Structures are given as C-alpha cells and as structure tokens.
Amino acid sequence: MGIPGQLLVLLRAHAGRFWRELSVGGVAGALTFFCFSMTPSLLPREWYLQGVASGICTVLGYAVGTFLGALVRRLGFRGLHHARHRVIANRVLLGLAIVLIPLFGVLGARWQLQVRELVRADTDDPNYYALVLLIAFVLARILLALARFLRWSARALGRFGGRWIPVPIAKAVAAVLVTVAVVLLLTDTLGPALLRAANNSFSLTDQGTADGVQQPTDPDRSGSPASLVSWDDLGREGRSFVATGPSTADISAFTGAPALAPVRVYAGLESADGLQQQADLVVRELQRTGGFDRSVLVVATSTGRGWINQVAAAALEYMWGGDTAIAGMQYSTMPSPVAFVVDTATPPQAGRILFDAVHAVWQTLPVDDRPRLITMGESLGSFGSQGAFDGLADVTAESDGSVWAGTPSFTPLWERATADRDPGSPEQVPVLDDCAVVCFSAAQGDIPAEATPKVVYLQHVNDPVVWWSGDLLFNRPDWLDETPQEGRSTTMTWIPLVTFWQVTTDMVFSSAMPDGYGHHYALELVDAFGAVVPPDGWSAGEAERLRQVLSSVGTGG
Structure with a gap:
C-alpha cells in the first residue's frame, strides 16, 4: 500500500474514532445549527466568511445539543442507553447530514445571490460553497478540541481537589478556577499582546x-x-x-x-x-x-x-x-x-x-x-x-x-x-x-x-x-419583528446564537x-x-x- 493509501486509512480511522466519541444530541444540534448558519442575513457573505460563521455556529449547536441531551437524561430518559440504539441514531443522523448539508449548501448559495441582487452588489462572484464545509469542519474541530481540553482540565482539577474537600464542591471550584484562568489569559496576556502587535502593525501603515x-x-x-x-x-x-x-x-x-x-x-x-x-x-x-x-x-x-x-x-x-x-x-x-x-x-x-x-x-x-x-x-x-x-x-x-x-x-x-x-x-x-x-x-x-x-x-x-448587538445572541430585536424595509432580505429571521455570528461576519x-x-x-x-x-x-x-x-x-x- 502506497503513502496515499496509508493516509486514507488513517483519515478513515480518525474520522471513525472521532464520530464515535461525539454526543448524539451534540451532533443533532451541530447539524441543525450548520443548516441555520446558511440562511440569509443583512448582507452577502463571502464563501470563506460563511465557512467561519458556519464553523462557529456548528460548535455552538453541538454545545446546545449536548446540554439538552444531558438534561433529558437527567429527567430519566434512557433511549440511547443501549449501544444498538446509539448505532441506529448515528446512522439516522449520518443520513440526514448526507441530505441536508448539500441541500442547504445549494439553498445558501441561492440566498446569497438574492441578497447580492438586493444590495446591487456584484452577482458574478465565485461562491466556492464546497469549501464552506471544509472550513466549517476544521474550525469546529479546533474549537471543540479547545473546549474538551478545558473540560478535561476542570475535571482533573476537580478530582485532585476531591481528595480534601467534598467532590461536588471540588468540581464547582475547579470549573470556576478554569474559567477565571481563561479570562485572565485572554484579558491580561493574550489581549495586551495582540493589542501591542496590532498597534505596531497599524502604526507602520499610518x-x-x-x-x-x-x-x-x-x-x-x-x-x-x-x-x-x-x-x-x-x-x-x-x-x-x-x-x-x-x-x-x-x-x-x-x-x-x-x-x-x-x-x-x-x-x-x-x-x-x-x-x-x-x-x-x-x-x-x-x-x-x-x-x-x-x-x-x-x-x-x-x-x-x-x-x-x-x-x-x-x-x-x-x-x-x-x-x-x-x-x-x-x-x-x-x-x-x-x-x-x-x-x-x-x-x-x-x-x-x-x-x-x-x-x-x-x-x-x-x-x-x-x-x-x-x-x-x-x-x-x-x-x-x-x-x-x-x-x-x-x-x-x-x-x-x-x-x-x-x-x-x-x-x-x-x-x-x-x-x-x-x-x-x-x-x-x-x-x-x-x-x-x-x-x-x-x-x-x-x-x-x-x-x-x-x-x-x-x-x-x-x-x-x-x-x-450582543443582545442578538438570545433576544429577538424589534427590527427583525418588523416588516422589512426596502434593502433588507424578507427571508432573514432571528435564530438564537446564529444571527449574532451572521451579523458579526456581515x-x-x-x-x-x-x-x-x-x-x-x-x-x-x-x-x-x-x-x-x-x-x-x-x-x-x-x-x-x-x-x-x-x-x-x-x-x-
């Protein structure tokens, strides 16, 4: 077997292992939010920005689906407790993905063309929507890996603290400590460093x-x-x-x-x-x-x-x-x-x-x-x-x-x-x-x-x-409840979490x-x-x- 064949085998193995590790509810949420991310917003989006928006929304959908799945299990529903049921659910989701992802890719391209015509932008724009899925997957994979690392860190810290204090308290303290560490890293270390780099870069341009x-x-x-x-x-x-x-x-x-x-x-x-x-x-x-x-x-x-x-x-x-x-x-x-x-x-x-x-x-x-x-x-x-x-x-x-x-x-x-x-x-x-x-x-x-x-x-x-506005994350604004004025797409609607990232990329x-x-x-x-x-x-x-x-x-x- 040549090197290309070996790489294909490794990719298949990685994909299979990655798929089995995913939450069924999370995958359902990710697929739903990916499809939502393709809907139109205020302005036409370049295909690579669509990939970014879709990647972020996919991870958010996975988080929402995982949370709802855990909530349902807490309420006593154990429909996917047996491995056989889980296999069936995964196959159903895979079938839906095979149908919905291409469908919403085509719909997304059409919606973007409609918005381009609405704002009199260039309609002869290459929309490489086949690459949207690749960008979205890579970005979602990176963000999910970071989230899992933080979860692992919190759990490890909670187990360590559980040696001396009650486990529930140790877990709560660990979650808070990890959250604070991330915030401090972003605000006191990465933030100032990026700001200095940006200032230096833009000063040269100035x-x-x-x-x-x-x-x-x-x-x-x-x-x-x-x-x-x-x-x-x-x-x-x-x-x-x-x-x-x-x-x-x-x-x-x-x-x-x-x-x-x-x-x-x-x-x-x-x-x-x-x-x-x-x-x-x-x-x-x-x-x-x-x-x-x-x-x-x-x-x-x-x-x-x-x-x-x-x-x-x-x-x-x-x-x-x-x-x-x-x-x-x-x-x-x-x-x-x-x-x-x-x-x-x-x-x-x-x-x-x-x-x-x-x-x-x-x-x-x-x-x-x-x-x-x-x-x-x-x-x-x-x-x-x-x-x-x-x-x-x-x-x-x-x-x-x-x-x-x-x-x-x-x-x-x-x-x-x-x-x-x-x-x-x-x-x-x-x-x-x-x-x-x-x-x-x-x-x-x-x-x-x-x-x-x-x-x-x-x-x-x-x-x-x-x-x-940050309110777009969880609140429907008045202007999206109103009849669209000329220049705004009549098919745009508010979707929790998704609309915020669409408007951000706009x-x-x-x-x-x-x-x-x-x-x-x-x-x-x-x-x-x-x-x-x-x-x-x-x-x-x-x-x-x-x-x-x-x-x-x-x-x-």
Missing part, C-alpha cells in the same frame, strides 16, 4: 501616504508650509483629508459664483502629546486659517484610524461655496473594527475634548457673527462625536446641529432617540415628532422636504454596524457595499446636510445637481 496624495500648498490646510502642524505628523488618513477635496474652481463651477478655499484643519497622533494638546493645536489652526470667520464650522470626529468621510466634507464645501471650516483629529492608528473591540473609551473622550476646545472659542464670539457650529461623524466617529453631548437637548443647546451616519447600536444618544420613537414607528427607521428635532433616514427621500431637524441619523436597514465587508447599502454612506449626506444646515436658496434641484457632481468624482470612502 506612516504611509495614499497614492496621489501630496502635501498641500494652500495655507488654509493643515500640513501646508504655513501650518502649525507638520505634514509628516498627520498620519495616513489625516494627510489624505487635508490634501484632497474640491478646489475653488470646482466649487465655482457648481455655484456659478466666486468661491472661497475651504478650510480643513487636522492634528495627528504625532502632532501633539495627548488628546487635549491635539485639540488645542486644532483650535490654533482654526484661528490661523480664519476658520472661526467662516459661515459653517464643523467638528468632525474621525473613525479609529483617523478617517473622515471625504464625501461629507465635499458636500458641505460645495453647498456653501467653500465658506466652511472642518476640524478633525486622530485618536488611534487602529481601524474601526479593531478599535470597536478593544477600545470604546477613547472615541467619545476624543469627541468631547475636540468639541469642547472648539466650542470654548466659538461661544466667545458675538452671537450675530458666529459661524454655524455643527458636528459630524460616521461609524465609530459617530459614536465618538455623540460623546461630546449629555443628551439631544445638549446638542440643540450647544451647537447648530449634527449629522451622524452608521451609528453603532451601543451609542447612548442613539439608543435613547430610538427608544423614544413615536408609538408604532419602526425601529428600522424611527419617527420622532415628524422630524421636528431628530430625523432618521434609511434612504434618499426619507427626510421630509419641509423638515428642519437639528439632528439627522443616517442608518441603512442592512447596515450591520448599526444593528449588531460587518467585515460592509463598507465595500455600493453606495446606499451596508455601511457605505455617501450621496444621502447631501439631503442630511441640506436639512440641518441649508444655505440660502437651497432646493431639491440643487441637491440633485450636487449628487451628480459627487457621483462624477466618486463616492468611495
């Missing part, structure tokens, strides 16, 4: 400059020769922000009148020592460039790595003929998904510090000679920007309005506004007092033409960043969706700013013209 981005010569930009901020200290996203945007010629071509050069000021992590010092530097840059003399002054809170939506900035600059000043600063080198997990304290802290620093100078100006002060942010930037305020009443009292896009569901202001929606109003697109103060918009046209809200929340019904490529879907916000920002801070004479026709201009230069973030 030192680079995007293709085509060059140091500005306009004195109205940070990083220019006239600036108080060094070009090299701005960070990758800061350099892109200050060096791009519409020129005065571009703006004049849109407005038909002479334009001012828009002010963009920014401070990177290396620009000053600490968030307060960065904010003070931004204020000095605003004073140097005459930002407090413009008609509109924007405090923009960036995402994790310092990104500010260029379409949002350009939309305001076109609308106001360049008579704007936008101020931002960097508070991290980590992308939002990483910062989202490891650091949710810094974004609101940075948002408040920057706003307070700008507001302190702004409020000293004559009331009739102040610029209109607004705030904006997207994703983690929206979460951070809202940290500047104690409530929506504070927004209206301290500023002239806010535009927040793709707000994470754990943002306190967003949570309160959503909870206070009018009775019968859907959580997907809440309505509060006919948009008198707060207006939610899921798509172009959602903001009434006559509305003049102080706050606009942009949130797509299929944006996983907005709808992700977030990975949510920003890569076409404009208006997922976590990609661009042209709808025109209507948002047109409602919160409209220039004189602004109309629906002007808004449509601006959308065409922004579309012609691209809307990617």
Whole structure:
C-alpha cells in the first residue's frame, strides 16, 4: 500500500474514532445549527466568511445539543442507553447530514445571490460553497478540541481537589478556577499582546501616504508650509483629508459664483502629546486659517484610524461655496473594527475634548457673527462625536446641529432617540415628532422636504454596524419583528446564537457595499446636510445637481 493509501486509512480511522466519541444530541444540534448558519442575513457573505460563521455556529449547536441531551437524561430518559440504539441514531443522523448539508449548501448559495441582487452588489462572484464545509469542519474541530481540553482540565482539577474537600464542591471550584484562568489569559496576556502587535502593525501603515496624495500648498490646510502642524505628523488618513477635496474652481463651477478655499484643519497622533494638546493645536489652526470667520464650522470626529468621510466634507464645501471650516483629529492608528473591540473609551473622550476646545472659542464670539457650529461623524466617529453631548437637548443647546451616519447600536444618544420613537414607528427607521428635532433616514427621500431637524441619523436597514448587538445572541430585536424595509432580505429571521455570528461576519465587508447599502454612506449626506444646515436658496434641484457632481468624482470612502 502506497503513502496515499496509508493516509486514507488513517483519515478513515480518525474520522471513525472521532464520530464515535461525539454526543448524539451534540451532533443533532451541530447539524441543525450548520443548516441555520446558511440562511440569509443583512448582507452577502463571502464563501470563506460563511465557512467561519458556519464553523462557529456548528460548535455552538453541538454545545446546545449536548446540554439538552444531558438534561433529558437527567429527567430519566434512557433511549440511547443501549449501544444498538446509539448505532441506529448515528446512522439516522449520518443520513440526514448526507441530505441536508448539500441541500442547504445549494439553498445558501441561492440566498446569497438574492441578497447580492438586493444590495446591487456584484452577482458574478465565485461562491466556492464546497469549501464552506471544509472550513466549517476544521474550525469546529479546533474549537471543540479547545473546549474538551478545558473540560478535561476542570475535571482533573476537580478530582485532585476531591481528595480534601467534598467532590461536588471540588468540581464547582475547579470549573470556576478554569474559567477565571481563561479570562485572565485572554484579558491580561493574550489581549495586551495582540493589542501591542496590532498597534505596531497599524502604526507602520499610518506612516504611509495614499497614492496621489501630496502635501498641500494652500495655507488654509493643515500640513501646508504655513501650518502649525507638520505634514509628516498627520498620519495616513489625516494627510489624505487635508490634501484632497474640491478646489475653488470646482466649487465655482457648481455655484456659478466666486468661491472661497475651504478650510480643513487636522492634528495627528504625532502632532501633539495627548488628546487635549491635539485639540488645542486644532483650535490654533482654526484661528490661523480664519476658520472661526467662516459661515459653517464643523467638528468632525474621525473613525479609529483617523478617517473622515471625504464625501461629507465635499458636500458641505460645495453647498456653501467653500465658506466652511472642518476640524478633525486622530485618536488611534487602529481601524474601526479593531478599535470597536478593544477600545470604546477613547472615541467619545476624543469627541468631547475636540468639541469642547472648539466650542470654548466659538461661544466667545458675538452671537450675530458666529459661524454655524455643527458636528459630524460616521461609524465609530459617530459614536465618538455623540460623546461630546449629555443628551439631544445638549446638542440643540450647544451647537447648530449634527449629522451622524452608521451609528453603532451601543451609542447612548442613539439608543435613547430610538427608544423614544413615536408609538408604532419602526425601529428600522424611527419617527420622532415628524422630524421636528431628530430625523432618521434609511434612504434618499426619507427626510421630509419641509423638515428642519437639528439632528439627522443616517442608518441603512442592512447596515450591520448599526444593528449588531450582543443582545442578538438570545433576544429577538424589534427590527427583525418588523416588516422589512426596502434593502433588507424578507427571508432573514432571528435564530438564537446564529444571527449574532451572521451579523458579526456581515460587518467585515460592509463598507465595500455600493453606495446606499451596508455601511457605505455617501450621496444621502447631501439631503442630511441640506436639512440641518441649508444655505440660502437651497432646493431639491440643487441637491440633485450636487449628487451628480459627487457621483462624477466618486463616492468611495
């Protein structure tokens, strides 16, 4: 027998031994959850992400099935006590697996195609669903092995402790000790190590400059020769922000009148020592460039790595003929998904510090000679920007309005506004007092033409960043009980444990969706700013013209 034959024999032996060691209830649960994992969610999933989601769900299903099996046995049912009955049950499960796994593979591929068409994504995408099973099996095998190791550790420790104390108490103490050890390992050892590695990696990326981005010569930009901020200290996203945007010629071509050069000021992590010092530097840059003399002054809170939506900035600059000043600063080198997990304290802290620093100078100006002060942010930037305020009443009292896009569901202001929606109003697109103060918009046209809200929340019904929550693990959210708004799959349903991991994997490529879907916000920002801070004479026709201009230069973030 050759080497390939020997390997096949070993694999068969391993598979047989592994199969016999599995719990019948666990296998039933694993098969059920694997099939559930193939159902559609908010966005289309790449085949390898489907494999990850299916692997995690399969292990969770195995745990649920094993627990229920043990519970049934405790209640006195011994249907699988005899080996013959167990063999029959295993054969039935094997037959079901042979039928259901290919069936749900085909159904899953069809569901993903339907979701791709729904969000106008590329439908000519290779879906290697045959590999989903392989990825799911390997990942499930690894996770199950880890779980079994922890169980073995707890049992061994319990037997050891049982020499001196009652066995039930020893087992309970052992389980607690193993749990605490795992938590400490993750939080005090692996967590900090991974965070340091991530910071080092992303710091190297932050030192680079995007293709085509060059140091500005306009004195109205940070990083220019006239600036108080060094070009090299701005960070990758800061350099892109200050060096791009519409020129005065571009703006004049849109407005038909002479334009001012828009002010963009920014401070990177290396620009000053600490968030307060960065904010003070931004204020000095605003004073140097005459930002407090413009008609509109924007405090923009960036995402994790310092990104500010260029379409949002350009939309305001076109609308106001360049008579704007936008101020931002960097508070991290980590992308939002990483910062989202490891650091949710810094974004609101940075948002408040920057706003307070700008507001302190702004409020000293004559009331009739102040610029209109607004705030904006997207994703983690929206979460951070809202940290500047104690409530929506504070927004209206301290500023002239806010535009927040793709707000994470754990943002306190967003949570309160959503909870206070009018009775019968859907959580997907809440309505509060006919948009008198707060207006939610899921798509172009959602903001009434006559509305003049102080706050606009942009949130797509299929944006996983907005709808992700730990509550998805065990609680059905209101938005999944509601009739799906346009853009959300009508076949999506809530499944305990499974939906959480589906929405989690949806977030990975949510920003890569076409404009208006997922976590990609661009042209709808025109209507948002047109409602919160409209220039004189602004109309629906002007808004449509601006959308065409922004579309012609691209809307990617």
